[in-house]
Amino acid sequence: xxxxxxxxxxxxxxxxxxxxxxxxxxxxxxxxxxxxxxxxxxxxxxxxxxxxxxxxxxxxxxxxxxxxxxxxxxxxxxxxxxxxxxxxxxxxxxxxxxxxxxxxxxxxxxxxxxxxxxxxxxxxxxxxxxxxxxxxxxxxxxxxxxxxxxxxxxxxxxxxxxxxxxxxxxxxxxxxxxxxxxxxxxxxxxxxxxxxxxxxxxxxxxxxxxxxxxxxxxxxxxxxxxxxxxxxxxx
Numbered sequence: 001x002x003x004x005x006x007x008x009x010x011x012x013x014x015x016x017x018x019x020x021x022x023x024x025x026x027x028x029x030x031x032x033x034x035x036x037x038x039x040x041x042x043x044x045x046x047x048x049x050x051x052x053x054x055x056x057x058x059x060x061x062x063x064x065x066x067x068x069x070x071x072x073x074x075x076x077x078x079x080x081x082x083x084x085x086x087x088x089x090x091x092x093x094x095x096x097x098x099x100x101x102x103x104x105x106x107x108x109x110x111x112x113x114x115x116x117x118x119x120x121x122x123x124x125x126x127x128x129x130x131x132x133x134x135x136x137x138x139x140x141x142x143x144x145x146x147x148x149x150x151x152x153x154x155x156x157x158x159x160x161x162x163x164x165x166x167x168x169x170x171x172x173x174x175x176x177x178x179x180x181x182x183x184x185x186x187x188x189x190x191x192x193x194x195x196x197x198x199x200x201x202x203x204x205x206x207x208x209x210x211x212x213x214x215x216x217x218x219x220x221x222x223x224x225x226x227x228x229x230x231x232x233x234x235x
Contacts, residue, residue: 010025089215153197
């Protein structure tokens with residue numbers, strides 16, 4: 001998906017109240033930007049970081065900038081907007097461009113399932129089992145080349161693992177997709193030290209038949225596009 005309107009560079013002053021960030025634009029103005037990420041953003045919210053933000057002129061929006069990328073200033077970027085993976089992956093799923101999830105006729109977003117939950121995508125096709133697909137945005141990296149999930153305790157993520165396991169037990173396909181919003185990582189693992197309960201729920205879901213896949217992401221200030229599969233380390 002291409003960022004529209006085009007992003008502009010800035011410097012992070014501070015992130016606070018989870019969804020707000022004070023930033024300095026290149027012309028020196030200091031403004032407040034929306035941060036569409038409820039996670040801890042470990043290593044991604046240090047004052048002085050170069051970032052990229054999306055301007056808007058929507059009169060209905062109080063904040064005129066949205067924080068989209070961290071620029072590591074070494075040719076690599078991290079996407080911090082947790083809504084991007086769903087938007088980017090939806091286009092790839094519709095195009096049949098995700099190996100293992102191609103060949104479906106319809107891709108339905110935000111469908112009810114499980115215990116009062118909504119699955120990111122329900123995929124249907126003639127002669128095929130329904131596929132319930134949950135997408136997780138992965139941005140944490142504490143070791144070079146290794147992306148980890150989650151970056152904070154996620155009760156919601158644990159509930160999704162339980163719901164996916166129920167779908168698998170009902171003989172549907174249940175698929176968890178880790179979309180790594182970092183251009184500097186080539187493998188994925190669980191951050192079991194951060195959320196042991198999620199790691200345990202993940203293991204139970206896999207044992208129940210939930211499929212797990214991970215995709216890299218090609219990220220630039222122009223846009224973000226799902227990329228090649230990445231290995232998932234579970235041991």
